[in-house]
Amino acid sequence: MTVTLRDVARAADVSIATASRALAGSSLINQATQKHVVQVAAAIGYRTNTVARALKTRKSRLVGLTVHNLENASFRVLASVVQARLQALGYQVILSISNDDVAQEREILQTLVDHGVDGLVAVPTGGNGAALLAMEHAGIPVVCAVRRVVGATLESILAADMEGAYAGTQHLLGLGHRRIGLIVGPGDTTSGKERLAGYTRAMQEAGLTVDPALIHRGRYLPETGVAGANALLALGVPPTALFVANHESSLGVLRVISERGLSIPSDLSLLFYEDSPWFEWQRPALSVVDSGAADMANLAVDRLMSRIGGVANSGREYRIGSRLLERASCAALPTS
Incomplete structure (x- = not known):
């Protein structure tokens, strides 16, 4: 048996006009009523004729x-x-x-x-x-x-990527780290540019010269993490902390850490960007700047x-x- 608009209105205890407007997303209907009507319609199996509605309402x-x-x-x-x-x-x-x-x-x-x-x-x-x-x-x-x-x-x-990267870098500086490696996205992206700016600001405010050798830019891929971590850890004086501000690079970085047999955080401190459910389940649990x-x-x-x-x-x-x-x-x- 086909469920009609009249059935929806009766079940939601509203008028047919109100039910119609709510299902059409009209701004004349308050959000609570609209949500209630939509939920009732779904519960009783009402299906809109989307083609007819599109022709009528555009x-x-x-x-x-x-x-x-x-x-x-x-x-x-x-x-x-x-x-x-x-x-x-x-x-x-x-x-x-x-x-x-x-x-x-x-x-x-x-x-x-x-x-x-x-x-x-x-x-x-x-x-x-x-x-x-x-x-x-x-x-x-x-x-x-x-x-x-x-x-x-x-x-x-x-x-707030600049502020987030600034806070993350400050956190590492507060722990006594001075050689902080950064893996970050390309400079032509919003997050890549702003996270680098936040890192740079924190380092300069700490009285440190930003060393280009400690910064690895790349696309948002695990391969960027592999290349960046290997390059940074191969430096004559490697970083004591690594800030991975390129989320997709995280898996690549963790692979390099495992292959090199490094212990976190005793051999190297790791800070990531953008939280993931498995970050908390990793051992040790991974610190992160979350972007909301x-x-x-x-x-x-x-x-x-x-x-x-x-x-x-x-x-x-x-x-x-x-x-x-x-x-x-x-x-x-x-x-x-």
Whole structure:
């Protein structure tokens, strides 16, 4: 037996008009009522005729989400939170993986436009600002997360990466370390540039000259961790602490540590960036500067829903604070 809109209204104890507006995401309905109606509709098996509704309202109830990969724990959290939030509001999410590739991202954006998405949350490569602005001009709101697109006036939800890297480096300095190696992302990415700036600031404030030999930049891949850790540990005077501010490099670094038979933290202090559930289960448990992926995701959804509801693009940049999680992989440098 087909469940009708009238059945939803009766079960939710609202009028048919209210049920219709709530399921359509109307800004005339408060968020609590909308969530209640959507949940009741799902519980009794109501399914909207999405084609008919799209033709009538010019809304597809589809939202695009693009991320670089799903190896990065922050991207997995972002996808999970965005999916759950939007599903509760009656939207379906089209998740796409760009592999941080400009050409692949360009194809993804065109596909999302062809499918008539109502909005987009994007972890951008940074190379398709014109395409993202074209979506905005076509009435498809875009909210960027994790990275900004230089030269494009788009709302962006970013981590406080400079402050996070500064706090992480200060933590290692406070433990007595002076030769602190840094593995970081490329300088043309928001996180790569800002995390290097935070490290540099902390080192300079401590009266130390920043040694380029202690800095390894590379793409967000485990291979970067392998190359960086091997290069830094092969120095004539190797670092006593390693700050891995490139999350995808973490596995590569841990592989090198194991292959070299190093004991953490007695042989080398390790500090990572962007928390992952298995970091706490590692032995020793890994200290980390966490970038607040869940908070970024929630704010991105809030901003996107406001934009879909008719709020203009502010081009504003929002920042989510990073925090240091001290575990067991960093130790005070023994005094000679």
